[in-house]
Amino acid sequence: MARPVLVRFAIGLGATAALLATAAVGPAVAAEPGPVPDSGPEAGGTSVTLPGLPEEAYVSISAGRDHSLALGTSGTVYAWGANGNGQLGNGTKVDAAAPVPVVMPEGVKFTEVSGGGRFSLALAEDGSAYAWGAGFNGQLGLDSRDDALVPTRVHMPAGVTFAALSAGQLHSLAITPDGTGYSWGTNAGGRLGIGDANENVFNSFVPIKMLMPAGVTFAEIHGSFVHSAALGTNGIVYTWGESTTGQLGSGETPLLSAPTAVTLPGGALAQHVAVGQVHTLALGEDGTTYSWGQNLDKQLGVNLEPLNSLVPVEADGVAGRSATQLRGGGTFSFAFAPGGELTAWGTNPAGLTGEPGVTTSVQEAPVALPSGVTPVDVRTGYGFTLVLGSDEELYAWGDNPSGQLGNGSTTASDALAQVPRPEVNLAGVSFGGVAAAEFEELAVGAVRAVTPPHAPGPVDVVVNWEIAGVPQPPITYSQSFTYTGAPAVTDPKPQVVNDGATARFEVAASGSPAPTVAWEVSRDGGKTWEPVASDPAATVSTDGLSLQVAADLAHSGFQYRAIATSAGGEAVSAGALLTVQQATVVDPGGPGGQKPTGPQGPNLATSGSIAPLAGAALAALLLAAGAVLAASTLARRR
Secondary structure: OOOOOOOOOOEEOOOOOOOOOOOOOOOOOOOOOOOEOOEEEOOOOOEEEEEOOOOOOEEEEEEOOOEEEEEEOOOOEEEEEOOOOOOOOOOOOOOEEEEEEOOOOOOOOEEEEEEOOOEEEEEEOOOOEEEEEOOOOOOOOOOOOOOEEEEEEOOOOOOOOOOEEEEOOOEEEEEOOOOOEEEEEEOHHHOOOOOOOOOOOOEEEEEEEOOOOOOOOEEEEEEOOOEEEEEEOOOOEEEEEEOOOOOOOOOOOOEEEEEEEEOOHHHOOEEEEEEOOOEEEEEEOOOOEEEEEOOOOOOOOOOOOOOOEEEEEEOOOOOOOOOOEEEEOOOEEEEEOOOOOEEEEEEOHHHOOOOOOOOEEEEEEEOOOOOOOOEEEEEEOOOEEEEEEOOOOEEEEEOOOOOOOOOOOOOOEEEEEEEOOOOEEEEEEEEOOEEOOEEEEEOOOEEEEEOOOOOOEEEEEEEEEEEOOEEOOOEEEEEEEEEEOOOEEOOOOOEEEEOOOEEEEEOOEEOOOOOEEEEEEEOOOOOOOEEHHHOOOEEEOOOOOEEEEEOOHHHOOOEEEEEEEEOOEEEEOOOEEEEEEOOOEEOOOOOOOEEOOHHHOOOOOOOOOOOOOOHHHHHHHHHHHHHHHHHHHHHHHO
């Protein structure tokens, strides 16, 4: 998956540059859909699929003297090659022939890296600088001569942040967001650009402000072996340090202790500047390449007598006059053509220019990358080259005694050797804090895990992963999986009502997620059931927890039951019997209240008289009346 990359000028010894606009690093973890399916039973055992792990690709590169650096998509730095002073930043002094992760400061993400002589620099997101490796000359900026085996924060001036930085051989350079230059390390030959050449400052162990030209700010800055260069926002190139072979472009001047303007032919302005070991390149606003300094190996792209040029000349051997970027190597140079082609000229040890067998050439030679791949950036160390391709792969070739090619060997290579990407591995998946016992990365770019048992409810799904064995910030899918508990429902109670009254059945339901409740009716003693909607006399409440039936004698003997349903399953209550009895009425002629109507009791005539009684019932009634009369007569006599 291609990611947008903006890497115009990454930093490296012999090909160092820096811009106020630095490399854009994509996020390691992107918001994506969560698990599929997104629910399952509390007992666990559900196989879910999650998005694949983030890719780790190289987004910018740098080359030191004999070690290499690359910045990954995640903001992690990787290093390989020589490590005698800890310049790989992995806590050891053991060389590495393949990329190893730099020990990252906690909570810090780097946006830019730069390899120096035997040390390394990195720029953090908050504008602070970090350094590691050799520190004897103060080039680490740690107020110490000691080596640092892991990235350590540079002693930044109070209130100062950096926007770009560059590592030279024994000194370091940086510019602030407003374009002010800072430097630290050795000041031999005026390399720090502070206005003196060792008289007052031999080494600076912390960053100090450079002596800036009046009214000038820098857009990019570059440190090399014994000299430095910068591009002003005014389009003028500035150089300082030693001019052993004319690399300052100032004529016969042996050294400059402060940034000094360089005059390009015809007063041309520049859009970019690059430094080699002992030569300097500038790209004019019209795409013309200018060069000055050593030309022993035709690295200036021009035939000269004498060999070196003390002032800028137009590189007439460079056919790509409309280059978009330049890079300086030890004794060679690179240019990016508008169409994306990478070309080189100068010496060609171990196939550095991609054309084995060619030793020295003033003419450009194309650098052969895999078909369909265009160069994004190129960096050079002492005798080796790194190229970052548009396919997000990193290629290297050249000398390799310390493993600086990163291909797992220490054998030099005339051909492109691909540097392996850091290995991304799945370390575990958890659901609501409970680890899944079964998980795997699928070949289709997805993660599969089997849910462990967990209490019902929504939970976070957390994916733990590593890059090159280093744990990365977990990927959390918040409240993305719901454990379902089996629903439960209580039994409704039997109801006895009069004909024409309303019967009410009630239940309580539980479960996660909350179940829906429906009702059924049986008209044949529970043998068969059908939805209660088939009965127009039945009404279910909005929440489904109660059922009302406008009962008549026809409903007597019906049974009703509730069914609770959720993702966790189904629960069915017992049936509740409905008994409907005939209604009662008031007896207006009797002494005592209510008597049932219908077959169970006497009928009242419209006159209020009692209908004739038959047989024994009538005799009993007359006998009782006589007894009452006799008792009354006896009482009067007394």
